[in-house]
Amino acid sequence: MNPIVIIGTGLAGYNLAKEIRKLDAERPLLLLTSDDGRSYSKPMLSTGYTKNKDADALAMAGVEQMRESLKADVRTGVRVNAIDRAAKTIQVEGETISYGALVLAVGADVFRPELGGDGGERVLAVNDLDDYARFRTAAAGKKKIVIIGGGLIGCEFANDLSNGGYQVEVVEPVGRVLPTLLPERASAAVASGLESLGVKFHFGHSVKGVWKKDDGVEVELSNGERLAGDLVLSAIGLRPRVSLAQAAGLEVGRGVKVDRCLRSSDASIYALGDCAEVEGKVLLYVLPLMAAARALAKTLTGSDTAVQYPAMPVQIKTPVCPVIVSPVAPGTEGSWEVEAEGNDVRAVFRSPAGAVLGFALTGARAASPAEKTELTKLLPPILA
Template identity: 50%
Template sequence: MHPIIIIGSGLAGYSLAREFRKLDKDTPLHIITADDGRAYSKPMLSNALTSGKQPGQLATADAVQMSTQLNATIDTDARVSAIDTTRHTITLNGKDISYTRLVLALGANVIRLPMEGDAASAVMSVNDLVDYTRFRQATSDAKRVAIIGAGLIGCEFANDLRNAGMAVDVIAPSKTPLDRLLPDPAGQALQQGLTQLGVNWHLGKTVAQVNNSAAGGYQLTLSDGTTLNTDAVLSCVGLRPRVTLAQTAGLHVRQGIVVNRLLATSAPDVYALGDCAEVEGLVLLFVMPLMNAARALAKTLAGQATPVTYPAMPVVVKTPAHPVVVSPPPQGIEGAWRIETPEGGVRALYFDAEEKLRGFVVTGSVAGEKNALAKEIPALL
């Protein structure tokens, strides 16, 4: 019997395999991954210094242990190059392998901004454990790190590197950090918390050039002509779902690989979940949505068709200098923020035209209100 093939060993691929094995111990499972197949929790990459962890300690199991735990064949360092949805095969190293059902858990690519300067290629990014290991090696003696981007990952790394005693500069074109998720007062509160920790901000600016510095390290030239010196540059400017493999195979793709609530793509017996998937129009590059998807898809693959549900899934931003929890209002919902600033925090509530709570941001002293608020928000799916 041909196996169920899962492409990807990130949180999406491995969570699905675990959930499936709770329901079906025997159906052959074949996991194929372009990385080394170690199991790790990606969110821990941006607070590993604070939690005193070396990169290697973030892995909870290697591929051999995962293979035993999951009763699955796992191919590591193996990149699938094509899918033939008519013949039900994938191509790996020039060989075709048949599947009964195929699951795409391919993740997302980091966005790389075009950069000028003789050290432009030294700009790093972190989207997996191997990247992070490289980053930690490159910064083992660093005293200063410049972060490009003030989104969730940029702010988390700023807090973490600062906790480890490094001087941190953050450069971003926005007026406030996390401006796509937070109304201004909440962004300002986060900025202030990180400033008190010692983070230096260069907002309203971009990086024009990265050059080697005669004094060692790098010199960044910003869009307003100012310069700053640093020992390492980390780019955190966002992620985009990996869609090329699916697109080339003729699957319906928009921002992500398009799936319905059964996580089924436009091709028979092919499913997608995690960062690569667009579920009923929603592209949510976070852990909670993929966990919900893994539980539902496991049941579907085990024979009980189960649509995914998305309750409100607040995102906890790992910035202990000023904790932030955000449940963004769904796109296209007409409404307005109502913002209060109690001592030490910000409470921003998004109400729709019918006065229903549809999103919230709570920071600092009121961050603990997240669970109570999340219960008031209607399910996304």
């Protein structure tokens, strides 16, 4: 029997393989990855300085251990560039591999800002274990990091790098932190928490250019202001990797378009994780990919299973002001009800009819599991 071939060994690829093995110990499984195949939890990348863990310490298992535990062939350092859908094959290093089912678990790429200046090599992004190792090497012995972007990843790194003893400045054009996730009062609480660690914000301006300056950088903002630093961390968002699917003629929107069974416009090709758009939803988080891995494992072992997404609030790892949020899609009708005391905020978004559609808890309010549980129960499922 031709193997199930999974492209990608991030949380999506490896969790799918684990779920398949719970249901079928024998089906041939082949995983291919352009990285070194170590298993790690990507959310931990923005906690490394706080926990004093470098990239090696964050890795949970090497590729040999993964091959054994999954009873799977795992090939590392291979980039898949083309799919022959008619022949149901892919080409890898000159070899033609046939698949019974093919799964895209290729993740998302970081947006790279268009910047002027000659300092591009000192602008780093962290989206995998190798990036993290490069960042730690570049930041070793340095003092000041400028972060571009005050979203989830920018704020988490601002907190983590401050805990690691760095001076941090954050440039965020929208005018407040976490603008797509939180209402204003909750954003203010997180910014104030981070400021208490010494983080300096530059709101309302974008970064125009980065220049080399001795061993460090000079960062030019859109208002002409210039910030001195040692290194720049770019954290302006992620974009699902769709080029492989696109080149193969699969339907692609923001991500690889799949139905509730995670099946693409080709009945033998599936997608999950950061690269997938499931019934129009692109959710770049861990809980949705775990739900998708459980459902897809059932489908691939013989019983078609639709993925269900319950409400899945996201925890933002800013320990100085913890956050739990169930975001509201832009344009949703309704309004926020906010209770706040200092950095402890409870904000609930209600529809005009009074239904709870989202919430945000910060500070001590986020630390109480009871409040999160109570509000989560009131939310509608993301995909019923």
